[in-house]
Amino acid sequence: MSRVGHLPVEIPEKVEVSLDGSIITVKGPKGELTEEFSPRLNIEIDDELVISRISDSNQDKALHGLTRSSIINMIEGVTEGYQKKLELNGVGYRALKKGSKLELQVGYSHPVVIEPEEGISFEVDGSEITVKGIDKQLVGQVAANIRAVRKPEPYNGKGIKYADERIRRKEGKTA
Structure with missing residues:
Protein backbone atom coordinates (compact mmCIF):
# COMPACT_ATOMS: atom_id res chain seq x y z
CA MET A 1 0.00 0.00 0.00
CA SER A 2 1.38 3.38 -0.96
CA ARG A 3 1.52 5.54 2.11
CA VAL A 4 2.95 8.49 0.19
CA GLY A 5 0.33 8.47 -2.55
CA HIS A 6 -2.62 8.95 -0.22
CA LEU A 7 -1.37 12.27 1.17
CA PRO A 8 -2.88 15.35 -0.51
CA VAL A 9 -0.60 17.75 -2.40
CA GLU A 10 -0.88 21.38 -1.30
CA ILE A 11 -0.90 23.93 -4.13
CA PRO A 12 0.86 27.23 -3.29
CA GLU A 13 -0.87 30.54 -4.03
CA LYS A 14 1.37 31.55 -6.93
CA VAL A 15 1.01 28.16 -8.70
CA GLU A 16 -1.79 27.23 -11.08
CA VAL A 17 -2.49 23.52 -11.70
CA SER A 18 -4.81 22.40 -14.49
CA LEU A 19 -5.95 18.90 -15.42
CA ASP A 20 -6.97 17.68 -18.88
CA GLY A 21 -7.72 13.97 -18.69
CA SER A 22 -4.45 12.44 -17.49
CA ILE A 23 -2.31 15.46 -18.54
CA ILE A 24 -1.32 17.85 -15.76
CA THR A 25 -0.03 21.37 -16.45
CA SER A 52 -6.39 7.82 -5.86
CA ARG A 53 -5.85 4.53 -7.67
CA ILE A 54 -8.34 2.25 -9.38
CA SER A 55 -7.01 -1.11 -8.15
CA ASP A 56 -4.55 -2.48 -5.63
CA SER A 57 -2.21 -4.14 -8.14
CA ASN A 58 1.51 -3.75 -7.49
CA GLN A 59 1.94 -1.60 -10.60
CA ASP A 60 -0.83 0.77 -9.52
CA LYS A 61 0.62 1.02 -6.03
CA ALA A 62 4.01 1.95 -7.47
CA LEU A 63 2.50 4.52 -9.85
CA HIS A 64 0.47 6.05 -7.02
CA GLY A 65 3.46 7.27 -5.01
CA LEU A 66 5.51 8.07 -8.12
CA THR A 67 2.77 10.29 -9.53
CA ARG A 68 2.44 12.24 -6.31
CA SER A 69 6.20 12.75 -6.06
CA SER A 70 6.41 13.85 -9.70
CA ILE A 71 3.66 16.43 -9.20
CA ILE A 72 5.39 17.79 -6.09
CA ASN A 73 8.65 18.05 -8.08
CA MET A 74 6.81 19.94 -10.84
CA ILE A 75 5.34 22.41 -8.31
CA GLU A 76 8.73 22.95 -6.63
CA GLY A 77 10.40 23.38 -10.03
CA VAL A 78 8.11 26.18 -11.21
CA THR A 79 8.38 28.01 -7.87
CA GLU A 80 12.05 27.59 -6.89
CA GLY A 81 13.78 25.68 -9.69
CA TYR A 82 16.50 23.06 -9.45
CA GLN A 83 20.27 23.15 -9.78
CA LYS A 84 23.17 20.72 -9.75
CA LYS A 85 26.76 21.74 -9.13
CA LEU A 86 29.73 20.02 -10.73
CA GLU A 87 33.45 20.52 -10.06
CA LEU A 88 36.42 20.15 -12.40
CA ASN A 89 39.50 18.54 -10.85
CA GLY A 90 42.69 18.28 -12.85
CA VAL A 91 45.59 20.34 -14.12
CA GLY A 92 44.51 22.35 -17.16
CA TYR A 93 40.87 21.34 -16.84
CA ARG A 94 38.57 24.30 -17.37
CA ALA A 95 35.07 25.23 -18.46
CA LEU A 96 34.00 28.24 -20.50
CA LYS A 97 30.55 29.52 -21.27
CA LYS A 98 30.27 30.67 -24.88
CA GLY A 99 26.83 32.14 -25.46
CA SER A 100 24.48 29.54 -24.03
CA LYS A 101 26.87 26.64 -24.79
CA LEU A 102 29.32 25.08 -22.38
CA GLU A 103 32.85 24.36 -23.60
CA LEU A 104 34.95 21.91 -21.60
CA GLN A 105 38.69 21.37 -21.85
CA VAL A 106 39.31 18.21 -19.89
CA GLY A 107 42.42 16.59 -21.26
CA TYR A 108 41.26 15.67 -24.75
CA SER A 109 42.96 16.99 -27.90
CA HIS A 110 39.82 19.01 -28.64
CA PRO A 111 37.33 20.99 -26.55
CA VAL A 112 34.01 19.31 -25.79
CA VAL A 113 31.02 21.56 -26.52
CA ILE A 114 27.72 20.87 -24.76
CA GLU A 115 24.56 22.53 -26.01
CA PRO A 116 21.87 23.16 -23.38
CA GLU A 117 18.50 21.52 -23.84
CA GLU A 118 15.39 23.68 -23.75
CA GLY A 119 14.82 25.02 -20.24
CA ILE A 120 18.42 24.44 -19.09
CA SER A 121 21.04 27.11 -18.39
CA PHE A 122 24.69 26.86 -17.37
CA GLU A 123 26.74 29.04 -15.02
CA VAL A 124 30.51 28.77 -14.81
CA ASP A 125 32.53 30.08 -11.87
CA GLY A 126 36.18 29.08 -12.11
CA SER A 127 36.24 25.30 -11.89
CA GLU A 128 32.61 25.01 -10.84
CA ILE A 129 29.69 24.42 -13.24
CA THR A 130 26.07 24.95 -12.21
CA VAL A 131 23.24 23.41 -14.23
CA LYS A 132 19.90 25.17 -13.64
CA GLY A 133 16.35 24.49 -14.77
CA ILE A 134 12.77 23.86 -13.66
CA ASP A 135 12.52 20.17 -14.62
CA LYS A 136 14.24 18.05 -11.94
CA GLN A 137 14.72 15.03 -14.19
CA LEU A 138 16.17 17.09 -17.06
CA VAL A 139 18.59 18.97 -14.77
CA GLY A 140 19.86 15.68 -13.35
CA GLN A 141 20.22 14.11 -16.80
CA VAL A 142 22.17 17.07 -18.24
CA ALA A 143 24.45 17.09 -15.18
CA ALA A 144 25.03 13.35 -15.60
CA ASN A 145 25.86 13.88 -19.31
CA ILE A 146 28.43 16.55 -18.40
CA ARG A 147 29.97 14.26 -15.76
CA ALA A 148 30.14 11.43 -18.32
CA VAL A 149 32.49 13.52 -20.52
CA ARG A 150 35.33 12.77 -18.06
CA LYS A 151 34.33 10.71 -15.04
CA PRO A 152 36.52 11.11 -11.95
CA GLU A 153 39.19 8.44 -11.80
CA PRO A 154 40.17 6.84 -8.48
CA TYR A 155 43.98 7.16 -8.67
CA ASN A 156 44.56 10.90 -9.14
CA GLY A 157 41.01 12.14 -8.60
CA LYS A 158 40.99 13.95 -11.94
CA GLY A 159 37.72 14.47 -13.79
CA ILE A 160 34.29 16.04 -13.44
CA LYS A 161 32.43 15.24 -10.25
CA TYR A 162 29.33 16.42 -8.44
CA ALA A 163 30.05 19.04 -5.77
CA ASP A 164 28.82 16.77 -2.98
CA GLU A 165 30.34 13.59 -4.43
CA ARG A 166 33.19 11.89 -2.58
CA ILE A 167 35.63 9.92 -4.71
CA ARG A 168 37.01 6.75 -3.22
CA ARG A 169 40.73 6.90 -3.88
CA LYS A 170 42.82 3.85 -4.65
CA GLU A 171 46.43 3.29 -3.78
CA GLY A 172 48.79 3.20 -6.75
CA LYS A 173 51.51 0.68 -7.48
CA THR A 174 54.14 0.12 -4.82
CA ALA A 175 57.76 -0.36 -5.73
Whole structure:
Protein backbone atom coordinates (compact mmCIF):
# COMPACT_ATOMS: atom_id res chain seq x y z
CA MET A 1 0.00 0.00 0.00
CA SER A 2 1.38 3.38 -0.96
CA ARG A 3 1.52 5.54 2.11
CA VAL A 4 2.95 8.49 0.19
CA GLY A 5 0.33 8.47 -2.55
CA HIS A 6 -2.62 8.95 -0.22
CA LEU A 7 -1.37 12.27 1.17
CA PRO A 8 -2.88 15.35 -0.51
CA VAL A 9 -0.60 17.75 -2.40
CA GLU A 10 -0.88 21.38 -1.30
CA ILE A 11 -0.90 23.93 -4.13
CA PRO A 12 0.86 27.23 -3.29
CA GLU A 13 -0.87 30.54 -4.03
CA LYS A 14 1.37 31.55 -6.93
CA VAL A 15 1.01 28.16 -8.70
CA GLU A 16 -1.79 27.23 -11.08
CA VAL A 17 -2.49 23.52 -11.70
CA SER A 18 -4.81 22.40 -14.49
CA LEU A 19 -5.95 18.90 -15.42
CA ASP A 20 -6.97 17.68 -18.88
CA GLY A 21 -7.72 13.97 -18.69
CA SER A 22 -4.45 12.44 -17.49
CA ILE A 23 -2.31 15.46 -18.54
CA ILE A 24 -1.32 17.85 -15.76
CA THR A 25 -0.03 21.37 -16.45
CA VAL A 26 1.66 23.34 -13.67
CA LYS A 27 2.27 27.09 -14.17
CA GLY A 28 4.33 29.19 -11.81
CA PRO A 29 6.64 32.21 -11.67
CA LYS A 30 9.60 30.35 -13.25
CA GLY A 31 7.72 28.68 -16.10
CA GLU A 32 5.35 25.92 -17.09
CA LEU A 33 5.65 22.12 -16.98
CA THR A 34 3.33 19.58 -18.58
CA GLU A 35 3.37 15.84 -18.02
CA GLU A 36 1.10 12.94 -18.86
CA PHE A 37 0.38 10.44 -16.11
CA SER A 38 -1.19 7.00 -16.11
CA PRO A 39 -4.94 6.94 -16.76
CA ARG A 40 -5.15 4.19 -14.11
CA LEU A 41 -5.02 6.90 -11.43
CA ASN A 42 -7.79 9.36 -10.54
CA ILE A 43 -6.49 12.90 -9.99
CA GLU A 44 -8.81 15.50 -8.48
CA ILE A 45 -8.08 19.20 -7.96
CA ASP A 46 -9.88 21.29 -5.33
CA ASP A 47 -7.96 23.46 -2.87
CA GLU A 48 -5.42 20.65 -2.89
CA LEU A 49 -4.59 17.84 -5.28
CA VAL A 50 -5.71 14.31 -4.35
CA ILE A 51 -4.59 11.15 -6.15
CA SER A 52 -6.39 7.82 -5.86
CA ARG A 53 -5.85 4.53 -7.67
CA ILE A 54 -8.34 2.25 -9.38
CA SER A 55 -7.01 -1.11 -8.15
CA ASP A 56 -4.55 -2.48 -5.63
CA SER A 57 -2.21 -4.14 -8.14
CA ASN A 58 1.51 -3.75 -7.49
CA GLN A 59 1.94 -1.60 -10.60
CA ASP A 60 -0.83 0.77 -9.52
CA LYS A 61 0.62 1.02 -6.03
CA ALA A 62 4.01 1.95 -7.47
CA LEU A 63 2.50 4.52 -9.85
CA HIS A 64 0.47 6.05 -7.02
CA GLY A 65 3.46 7.27 -5.01
CA LEU A 66 5.51 8.07 -8.12
CA THR A 67 2.77 10.29 -9.53
CA ARG A 68 2.44 12.24 -6.31
CA SER A 69 6.20 12.75 -6.06
CA SER A 70 6.41 13.85 -9.70
CA ILE A 71 3.66 16.43 -9.20
CA ILE A 72 5.39 17.79 -6.09
CA ASN A 73 8.65 18.05 -8.08
CA MET A 74 6.81 19.94 -10.84
CA ILE A 75 5.34 22.41 -8.31
CA GLU A 76 8.73 22.95 -6.63
CA GLY A 77 10.40 23.38 -10.03
CA VAL A 78 8.11 26.18 -11.21
CA THR A 79 8.38 28.01 -7.87
CA GLU A 80 12.05 27.59 -6.89
CA GLY A 81 13.78 25.68 -9.69
CA TYR A 82 16.50 23.06 -9.45
CA GLN A 83 20.27 23.15 -9.78
CA LYS A 84 23.17 20.72 -9.75
CA LYS A 85 26.76 21.74 -9.13
CA LEU A 86 29.73 20.02 -10.73
CA GLU A 87 33.45 20.52 -10.06
CA LEU A 88 36.42 20.15 -12.40
CA ASN A 89 39.50 18.54 -10.85
CA GLY A 90 42.69 18.28 -12.85
CA VAL A 91 45.59 20.34 -14.12
CA GLY A 92 44.51 22.35 -17.16
CA TYR A 93 40.87 21.34 -16.84
CA ARG A 94 38.57 24.30 -17.37
CA ALA A 95 35.07 25.23 -18.46
CA LEU A 96 34.00 28.24 -20.50
CA LYS A 97 30.55 29.52 -21.27
CA LYS A 98 30.27 30.67 -24.88
CA GLY A 99 26.83 32.14 -25.46
CA SER A 100 24.48 29.54 -24.03
CA LYS A 101 26.87 26.64 -24.79
CA LEU A 102 29.32 25.08 -22.38
CA GLU A 103 32.85 24.36 -23.60
CA LEU A 104 34.95 21.91 -21.60
CA GLN A 105 38.69 21.37 -21.85
CA VAL A 106 39.31 18.21 -19.89
CA GLY A 107 42.42 16.59 -21.26
CA TYR A 108 41.26 15.67 -24.75
CA SER A 109 42.96 16.99 -27.90
CA HIS A 110 39.82 19.01 -28.64
CA PRO A 111 37.33 20.99 -26.55
CA VAL A 112 34.01 19.31 -25.79
CA VAL A 113 31.02 21.56 -26.52
CA ILE A 114 27.72 20.87 -24.76
CA GLU A 115 24.56 22.53 -26.01
CA PRO A 116 21.87 23.16 -23.38
CA GLU A 117 18.50 21.52 -23.84
CA GLU A 118 15.39 23.68 -23.75
CA GLY A 119 14.82 25.02 -20.24
CA ILE A 120 18.42 24.44 -19.09
CA SER A 121 21.04 27.11 -18.39
CA PHE A 122 24.69 26.86 -17.37
CA GLU A 123 26.74 29.04 -15.02
CA VAL A 124 30.51 28.77 -14.81
CA ASP A 125 32.53 30.08 -11.87
CA GLY A 126 36.18 29.08 -12.11
CA SER A 127 36.24 25.30 -11.89
CA GLU A 128 32.61 25.01 -10.84
CA ILE A 129 29.69 24.42 -13.24
CA THR A 130 26.07 24.95 -12.21
CA VAL A 131 23.24 23.41 -14.23
CA LYS A 132 19.90 25.17 -13.64
CA GLY A 133 16.35 24.49 -14.77
CA ILE A 134 12.77 23.86 -13.66
CA ASP A 135 12.52 20.17 -14.62
CA LYS A 136 14.24 18.05 -11.94
CA GLN A 137 14.72 15.03 -14.19
CA LEU A 138 16.17 17.09 -17.06
CA VAL A 139 18.59 18.97 -14.77
CA GLY A 140 19.86 15.68 -13.35
CA GLN A 141 20.22 14.11 -16.80
CA VAL A 142 22.17 17.07 -18.24
CA ALA A 143 24.45 17.09 -15.18
CA ALA A 144 25.03 13.35 -15.60
CA ASN A 145 25.86 13.88 -19.31
CA ILE A 146 28.43 16.55 -18.40
CA ARG A 147 29.97 14.26 -15.76
CA ALA A 148 30.14 11.43 -18.32
CA VAL A 149 32.49 13.52 -20.52
CA ARG A 150 35.33 12.77 -18.06
CA LYS A 151 34.33 10.71 -15.04
CA PRO A 152 36.52 11.11 -11.95
CA GLU A 153 39.19 8.44 -11.80
CA PRO A 154 40.17 6.84 -8.48
CA TYR A 155 43.98 7.16 -8.67
CA ASN A 156 44.56 10.90 -9.14
CA GLY A 157 41.01 12.14 -8.60
CA LYS A 158 40.99 13.95 -11.94
CA GLY A 159 37.72 14.47 -13.79
CA ILE A 160 34.29 16.04 -13.44
CA LYS A 161 32.43 15.24 -10.25
CA TYR A 162 29.33 16.42 -8.44
CA ALA A 163 30.05 19.04 -5.77
CA ASP A 164 28.82 16.77 -2.98
CA GLU A 165 30.34 13.59 -4.43
CA ARG A 166 33.19 11.89 -2.58
CA ILE A 167 35.63 9.92 -4.71
CA ARG A 168 37.01 6.75 -3.22
CA ARG A 169 40.73 6.90 -3.88
CA LYS A 170 42.82 3.85 -4.65
CA GLU A 171 46.43 3.29 -3.78
CA GLY A 172 48.79 3.20 -6.75
CA LYS A 173 51.51 0.68 -7.48
CA THR A 174 54.14 0.12 -4.82
CA ALA A 175 57.76 -0.36 -5.73
